[in-house]
Amino acid sequence: TERKMEAKFAYTPMVEIKKLEPRNEVWGENFPREFQSWSKTEQSDFKSKYNGSAEIDMLEVDPRLVVLWAGYGFAKDYNQSRGHQHAIDDLSNSLRTGGPTGPNDGPMPSTCWTCKSPDVPRLINEIGVNEYYSGKWASKGEEIVNSIGCANCHSEKSMKLTITQPALIEAFARQGKDITKASHNEMRSLVCAQCHSEYYFNKNLPESKGIPYLVFPWDEGQTVEDMEKYYDNVGHVDWTHKISKAKMLKAQHPGYEVFKMGIHGQRGVSCSDCHMPYKTEGGQKFTDHHIQSPLNNVANSCQVCHREEKEELIKNVFDNQDRIIENRDQLERLLVRAHVEAGKCWELGATEAQMKDILHGIRLGQWRWDYAAASHGGSFHAPVELGRVIGKGIDITQETRIKLAKLLMTLGFNGDVPYPAIETKEAAQKFIGLPMEKLEAEKEKFLKELRPKWQEAAKKREATY
Amino acid sequence: TERKMEAKFAYTPMVEIKKLEPRNEVWGENFPREFQSWSKTEQSDFKSKYNGSAEIDMLEVDPRLVVLWAGYGFAKDYNQSRGHQHAIDDLSNSLRTGGPTGPNDGPMPSTCWTCKSPDVPRLINEIGVNEYYSGKWASKGEEIVNSIGCANCHSEKSMKLTITQPALIEAFARQGKDITKASHNEMRSLVCAQCHSEYYFNKNLPESKGIPYLVFPWDEGQTVEDMEKYYDNVGHVDWTHKISKAKMLKAQHPGYEVFKMGIHGQRGVSCSDCHMPYKTEGGQKFTDHHIQSPLNNVANSCQVCHREEKEELIKNVFDNQDRIIENRDQLERLLVRAHVEAGKCWELGATEAQMKDILHGIRLGQWRWDYAAASHGGSFHAPVELGRVIGKGIDITQETRIKLAKLLMTLGFNGDVPYPAIETKEAAQKFIGLPMEKLEAEKEKFLKELRPKWQEAAKKREATY
């Protein structure tokens, strides 16, 4: 037919896209609508009640977090997520990644780059998975510069959605599922599951001994209990808490897992339906690549399926979030108390044997809190499940505090362990003894000296493509 | 032809219905479809995962309840609700209403009849509200014999929906709302709110001193906190717990209140949409008066609005219920523990002052549990809100148990107070010291001797209508 012919003639690709091309602008030549909308993830000006693209210092908003994470990187710096185009900058700017002075310096491994850039699949293809995961974060600074983009989700040949994350493919395989069999609609969520999933670094994989290999802990399932079972089985510990000495787990954005348990996930609504809804321009429907909070785009996301007023829909979201976050915040307070009470026990000379159950209780309670808290959007994605998880978290934490109360009295302490003075981020960081000035100075130096060199080197390399 | 005629045929009344006619059969002459469907509330053969019309002895299913209600009527007997046509029988058969031997005997007041029969509006109209609420339950035995029916919800003149429950009208008035301004769609839920609402008996109303006047505690609002505030303000106590001596509140089916906080309530879906869906037979549209679990009628209720398969919809309901009930059951266990721990404290010589906060904590924790548990269907009607309520209930109860743990040690008790042996209803009732045989014998006598007399007297009275 005429139009189809037209298509073949008029729309020859502008450029040929190389395999695993990391530069989004290059893809943009062929796909201007998608590229232009993707570019808008640069914007950082929308704030909803709890989320949005604006930069929000979570430790400022909620200094309790500092105590919960004492002894771990997150106590130094933790911000609410921003658009995909900020991923590289935010990783580099975070105090968690420290101030490396050379390729073998700094607190974080290479693996940290994994969910931040289309340079990652390129690099894995070039040097292999083990090599990629090896070494310090700083060792790949010159290689990884483009922020999350086309090559993370698309194959350049067919433009089909594609999975470029080894961890996701491997997690499916270990569960006996073949990700290549996923339907197109499932792929509209699975491309997100590449990164918006709970993960840990496993250093004991037989073929990758000593390498912090990225693993999704889904072997037993994806509920909070399933993943806890997995971690308990493999004996995984993310860090030892500075105050309570509990062997902690950190939950990291189990977004996909939680979403699947909610009613939208159950009904087959995909992440893209809400975060990348179709948009009509010039009578053509295309996928809006401005991934963001749907509350900044209710008309194209929610209202295509729901006839209610925008205000009403936003209220529904807030109602769910308010109800979940009320108890989540309370659980935080209880965990702060549990940590300081455990600290007091040690101070009073408690034995390992006396503390054993208590420390395990703290681990399980905080894991539940974090599963709910780190799953951004989860209070809307699956509120009933998160209500359950937090309720159970409160139960476990309080049961632990009963044991603490008894132990404290056994140790001769009769009063209440006071709630720490942590009204501000600064106060909280001081309370746990973080040398903030030093950390900030190191970071500043890194950003002024080393990082510009990485960028320069990368520019040169890319010029040869 | 028949079917076309049918569509055009309007009702011509067969009989004239008297004002507040209590006999459902009489209304049935004019409205055979509604009457016939209403008659089906007699059926007691459907069981869903947690509800249904079958007779379910809740104390048998869950003997923890016996301990939670120690010292209160509910510990004697408590069944899952059945269809409206059983209301009079179930009230009479319940061990809670005892075995009166004459009009001024028995543990319960007249007010108990209020939500069981269309004879109630008739009687109130005849003798006045105060007179109706006065005296023992047994004093009205000859007057109230027809089970929940037409006159509870309809005006005989226009067949319009109407509110015949003084407590509901008064609750609206105290909140500054005029119930006569309610829209038709609101009325489709408000007729249910007449009975499916939290209530208490207020004996201190200025105009009705000493009379157990039926009141809906909605002055501060309808959340669990709002009603608690109301009860704390008026200093209401339903009973003193036999073991812990806590001044308890009993929540009674806050069905309407909870429903309104869920997404269906928020969207303007009414109770009738699910429990009395429209039905079309022979071209006539009518309301299915077989009020029951919608899970026994998914095709006509849920599927009007949802395209999913029946099995899928039922799974959604069970998923919500499972998630809520898991933590609700855990809260029950914690409350059992709290009661027996408090009992132990008294045993060890605790003082009122030492127990004050603890007892208040038990009151608040159990009130939250009961708000969630007594609201049948609530785990589906508003799961996110009930998740919040139960989470908070767990928090309060456990905080109380921390106080208990400390007090027990202060009183010289170092071990764990054992969880009572309450594997069966019998064991639990024995544990709290209920003389079940005596109660059952009294009831039997009443059912054999007094009740037949009531029924006979009523028959004579109705023959004169």
Add this chain to the structure above:
Amino acid sequence: MSIFKKLIPPPEWRLPVLILMGAMTGLTLYALIESKAVSYLSDDPKTCANCHVMTPQYATWQNSSHREWASCNDCHVPQDNVFKKYLFKAKDGMYHASVFLTRGEPEVIRMKEAGVEVVQSNCIRCHEDQVTDARLSGLVEDHKENRTERKCWTCHQEVPHGSIHSLSSVKYYGKIDEEHQETVPAWLSKYLKESDNQKNKKDE
């Protein structure tokens, strides 16, 4: 030949069978007439609503953005091939008529699988140029498939019948506007006829 022979019943059965066959033919005719099944062959939406079971769909369609563009048959009958169109209609028509007459219609009618496919392909028939990008079809593998495999009304839930589906969902069940509305009452239109006709003549 031998097959026909086998079908002829033994002599003693012939009379009852004849009567039965006559009755069946009569009943079928009755069914066809009573349900105005012949009207099924037309494209006028009102003929669907003839059968009061279809009133909710008629009423919702009438209030939809599609009223001016798509009739029932534009969506519910295959439009790619004239033969298929009438075959589908006849099959459907007989089926609906028999359900109607036996009062088997459920409170909430739902499309059967075959019907779902038909409607989906009709959405695409009209909207293909909007939902698929001719340009991208060349560059993106499976572009058309990706865009059209999900049922359109999982997102566009209100197109065109709204989201409440039930025989009881419309107020004047069993009546479509034509039957109970007289925009211009008969006595008045009789009076107006002449002047109308005159006007028409003048225009000519």
